[in-house]
Amino acid sequence: MSTPGTQIDPLDGVRILDLFAGPGGLDVAAHFLGYKSIGIEWDRNACETRYAAGLPTIHADVSVMRQTRFDEIPQSVDVLAGGPPCQSFSVAGRGAGRAALETVKEFIRRLVSSEEESRIDEDLHSLNVDPRTALVLEPLRWLLKAIETDGRDPYRVIVLEQVPAVLPLWDVYAQLLRSGEGRLRGVKYDADCWELKTEQFGVPQTRTRAVLVARLVGSGAVSPPDPTNRPFDVRRRGSNTGQTEAFQTKSSAKDTWVSMAKALDAADALPESSVDMSRFRTEGDTKFFVVSNYGSNGDPKKRGRRLSSEPAFTVTGKVSRNKIFRTQADFDENRFDRFTIAESGVLQTFPHNFPWSGNDQAQQVGNAVPPRLGMHVLSSALSGTAPSKAQLADSTTWREVSPELTARLRDIGCGDRTRCPEGSHKVSRARRKPAL
Structure with a gap:
């Protein structure tokens, strides 16, 4: 227990690193399970929501953070999680990523091999695909960075999620993580991936996600979380039924x-x-x-x-x-x-x-991982159990966050803004209405 006047460091005891953290779906799940997390998020609006919610955050580009600021990640982090942007893989999008699945699979294999990463980057940049497609490689890059950095231990647990179209890529991830070959330096994981339907875990919404879970060999086999609810049959009837x-x-x-x-x-x-x-x-x-x-x-x-x-x-x-x-x-x-x-x-x-904050709040909501699904996936990955009824019941109401904590987290995440993504804090001026 802290004494009066003691300032608790919000990064103390952080275990989970959430790449592409958004407004905090996985972080909210981690909170209700009793784990502390820190997220990396590029979007300033999502960061404002996270600060208001009391979620430790670094406002940064995931790739830049890995390359130049990796040492800022707390040493206590032993879980790597994330959901790379899915627009280029989504059915609702143009599907550039889906068309490039075989190409991306090859890049995953090349990253694990001993090939120079700069050459791989050059080939990636030469591809005529949505640049966001390559972000699905970032969790693997972070994993390899931890293995290759002196003084860092390999992540004990990895949890990744994406749209169903990415499941073949997660399968390649799982195969390589089980092999321990190349740049993995003999570090092996028990790894598997599945499609999970959100309504089968108590989410009042039909949404299918491709989920990968990996644990260091010796930490226990991985298995999908057990569904708690029945699936919803979207083909039950025509859309014009009375x-x-x-x-x-x-x-x-x-x-x-x-x-x-x-x-x-x-x-x-x-x-x-x-x-x-x-x-x-x-x-x-x-x-x-x-x-x-x-x-x-x-x-x-x-x-x-x-x-x-x-x-x-x-x-x-x-x-x-x-x-x-x-x-x-x-x-x-x-x-x-x-x-x-x-x-x-x-x-x-x-x-x-x-406390949804900033602009584009509907986009923030839509981009997030449903926290209830996150609770089931994280609990299964970290403890091999389902979240308790008490944890699920508590997840309906958020804690009160003081303005002082929000300000402290904003200082950690943005500081003087010089290291935030370029141009991300620009505020467009409202256009003047023409004089009548």
Whole structure:
């Protein structure tokens, strides 16, 4: 216990390094599991959210941090985690990364070999692909950096996540980590990768993630976390089925998926809640349906529907564009509502009072790893167990963070801003309205 006036260093006891940390999905998960983490994040807005939430952060480019500031990572870090930007691999994007999968696989193998990394970088830069595609190599580069740096121990545990299209790359990662060859210098991991559906872990949203978990040989075999809920069948019916009949459909199964209404009503019921479902409540029941900004099952020419009694669509950075209707009559007359940022965060399983800050908050929400999924993955990877009921129950409300801690973390993360990504703190001036 600290004595009055003692300033606790927020980096003391940090175990998890979260690359591409975003607003903190994995860090929030780690917090509720009792682990301390530090994130590296390029986006200034996500950093502001992290500072407000009390999450240790370095505002930096992951690649630059590895090359020039690696010694700033606390020695206590023994877990490497991260989710590289997925836009170039995403079904919703143009898919440049998916087309380059075989090429990227070869780069992964080349990095582990004894080939000069500068030559690999030159070849990467010559590729005519989205530059973000190469960021999927960064976790491997960080792993090799730790092995090759005197005074550093290899990471004991590695946890990576991405969109399903990246699973073949995680499979190559796993094969190499098990081999211990080349630049791994005989360091071997038990490693495996899987596709996990978020609704099967209590997330009120259908979203599939490719997850890799690796542990140093001798630390115990890896296995996927056990699902707690049933999968949701997105092909259950056509998107134009009448709403009245579907609203009345309820499942009494113990471990069914969590619906939007259930998650949002639970958040609404919490003290000083940031969520208010009264606008959708009729005779005590919360009822609405959502028309997605995206197409149904990948078809951009169709707009899918989800009922309040079902999980949400995948929450993306465009979540604020989804339209919410109370009734079919409202739909016919185009009277709609939108999810608030707090409500969108709850659908991602962030605490209802998580302090979203900065600009582009919808994008921050959509980019994040659902913390509840993160809790299951991290708990399985670090202890071989599922999160406890108490830990899951506690994860609905965020701790109060003092302005002093936020300021301290901003000083750690940005300092005098000279080492932040170039131009990242520029604020565009608002345009003047023309005189009438």
